[in-house]
Amino acid sequence: MIARIGIVTVSDRAAKGLYEDEGGPAIAGFLDETIVSSWQRVVRIIPDGFEGVRDTLIDLADRERCDLILTTGGTGPAPRDVTPEATAAVIVKELPGFGELMRRKSLEQVPTAILSRQIAGTRGTSLIINLPGRPASIRLCLMAVFPAVPYCLDLIGASRIDTDPAVCAAFRPAV
């Protein structure tokens, strides 16, 4: 099966068209550069808000059958930042290591990295990962965690993805 990857920008202003979304294209650019096997993208740009983010994640996981879903935005402490809450409502198993590692790497870039409450987890055969809203954070965060993503997809029965080791070497423990 060809892997399907959901790319979700959660931003009030990008959803209204007040600025052009740079987060979704930054995620897609990383994936284009990194993944050498075939994959299909499913793109959404939605405003902040619990129900909208929750329903989008459920739609991408259960109906669109996305193997991997990457969100950007809405992870901070502002009142409308509820992407982690919506993600927590949708996942069955949390994978705390993803958020821990992304925050640790981001802290080398900005002290405000601790303000991101980004989480990750699985729902059926989908892996969902939150990224901060700042487009500059996306490559850094994905470079940190992506080596573990293909094996995680193997373990949950999702479609296989292969990466270019020159960009980001996937680690699959020998069996």
Ligand SMILES: Nc1ncnc2c1ncn2[C@@H]1O[C@H](COP(=O)(O)OP(=O)(O)OP(=O)(O)O)[C@@H](O)[C@H]1O
């Ligand atoms: N999708 C995006 N495209 C381009 N720039 C973005 C995007 N999301 C965030 N940014 C930039 O990063 C900054 C911090 O992102 P944050 O998610 O906190 O935005 P925000 O203030 O909550 O507003 P909004 O939800 O309307 O994007 C924004 O002020 C904006 O400059």
Ligand SMILES: Nc1nc2c(c(=O)[nH]1)N[C@H]1C(S)=C(S)[C@@H](COP(=O)(O)O)O[C@H]1N2
């Ligand atoms: N790598 C990286 N991580 C980062 C940032 C950044 O600029 N680079 N911004 C931080 C800031 S200022 C905030 S408020 C939080 C949450 O951002 P979000 O609400 O846009 O998701 O992410 C943090 N993580």
